[in-house]
Amino acid sequence: MKIDYSLITRRTFLNTLFGGWLVALCSGSAYALLKFAFPTLGKEPDFVVLNTKDFMNIPPNSVKPFAWGGKVGLFFKNANGTSTALKGVCTHMECNITYKPEDKKFYCACHKGWFDENGKNIEGPPPKPLEFFDFKIEGEKLIVAKKGIKVELPKA
C-alpha cells in the first residue's frame, strides 16, 4: 500500500525498519563479541629485578635464563668475563635461542639462525640483531632494564 504523497510503500518502510534493526543487532553483537574475544594485551616489561647472587657467579662463556615477562631473557658472561643481558628470542620467528659455548655464538634451532657474541645476525634467516639490555647492581638486586630506561626502585 502506498499513500499518494508518500515516497515509499508501507512494505518498503517496514522492510527497511526491520532490516535496519537486524543489521544494528548483528553488528552490535559482533562488536561486543569481538571485543570480548580479543585479549587485553599486556606489554613487555621495561625492567625486571633479579637476585644478584644467582647471576653474577655464573662461569665465563655461559648463559643463564631469566623470565622477561612471558619471554626468556639471557644473562650472558662471555669468555673474557664481561657480563651482559639480552632478550633470548630469535628476531626471525620468536623461537628461544641457545648459547653455543664451543662456537661462542647464539643459535636458534627453529630455522637455523646464528648470532655472534655481540648479538649480530651472521647466518641464516634472522633479519635483525638480538636485543641487548642494560643492567645494574644495587646490593642484592640485579636490575635488568631495556636500553635507555631509567629505573628507580622504591626505597624500602
Next chain:
Amino acid sequence: MNCQRLKNWVEERYDVEEIKDFAKKKLVPTHKYEIWYYTGGITLFLFVIQFITGMILSFYYVPHFEHAYKSIIEIVTKLNMGWFFRSLHHWGAQLAIVFLFIHVWSTLLLKSYRKPREFLWFSGFMLLGISIFFGLSGYLLLWDERAFAAVKVATGGAGNLPVIGNFIKAFLRGGIDVTGETLIRFYAFHVSILPLATLFLIGLHILLVQYHGMSVPLSLEKKAHKEIPFFPNLFYKDLIIWLIILGIVVTLATLVPPEIGKKADPLAPAPENIKPEWYFLFLFQTLKLFPGEILGLNGEMIAIILISCGILFFFLIPFFDKKSNRGEKSPLFTWIGIIYFLYFVIMTVFGFVS
C-alpha cells in the same frame, strides 16, 4: 516389540517409500577415474573417528598449562585403553590430512571445481584449512617443547602479515606471548569452535554433492558413460574401503604410538633439530629459503605475503580457470595444479632430509 508394528508406527508418520525411492534412483557415474570419488568418503570416515575419539579423550584431558602435559601422560599410562585412543586420535588426524590432500589434488587435476561446483571447492578448501588448524591446535594441547616452538612460529608467522597480522597474532595467542592463555584458547578452538564449523561445512559440502551430483572429468563428460546405483553398489564399496582404512589406522595406532617430548618450558631454548608436522614442512622449508632482508625489506614478511598469495590463488582457482568453466580442456590449469603439487612434495621431502 513387534517389528511390523514399529514399521507401521514409522510409516504412519513419515513417507518411508519416498526415501526408499530416492535411494533407489540415486545414480553415480562410473569411469576410469572413479577411484578418486572414494577419497572424500574416506576423509568423512576419518573425521567420524576423530570426533568419537576426541570426545572420549576430553573426559580426561585437563586444559591448563600446569596439568595438560601430566594429564596426557596419565591418559596413556593409567587409563584403560588410554594409550590406544590417544594413538588412534593421532593417527586418525594424520591420515585425515593425507586423504584431504589427495582429495583436494584429485579435485584440482580433474577440474571438478569448474562451474557449477565452485562452492564445493570453497567449502572443501575451508575444511582443509580448518583441518590444518585442528592439527596445530590439537598439537599444542600436548604442551611439549616441540608444540610450544611450533605454535610460536605459526602464530608469529601470521603476525608478519601486513596490517591485520598483529591482530591475528594477539587473537590466536590470547596475549603478546605463547602462554597458558594460548593453551586454553587453542583448546576452545579444538573442541568447540572448529568441530562446529566442521560439522556445518561437511553438511554443506555433502548437500552440495547431492545437489550437483558427482562431477565427471572433462575428457569423459561428452562421451557416453555408464551410471551405477549408489545403493548398494557404491555404498558397499565405500564400506569395504572404510574397513580397510580402519584397519590401517588401528594398526598404526598400535604399532607406532606417537611420542611426547619434554614438557614445554618458556625459558628453555628451542629443541635441537626441531621440525614441524609434515604438512607444515613445505612452509617451514619456504621460510628457510628467504634471507632476513631482501632489497632492504623484511624477508620474512615478503615470504609470508608470497605464501598467502599462493594460497589465495589456489582458493580462487575456479574463478581464474575460464576455459574449464566453458567445458573446454584447460591444460594451463593442469600445469598449475602439477606445479603446486610438485612444490608441495619437493619442499616436504627437502624438509624431511635437511
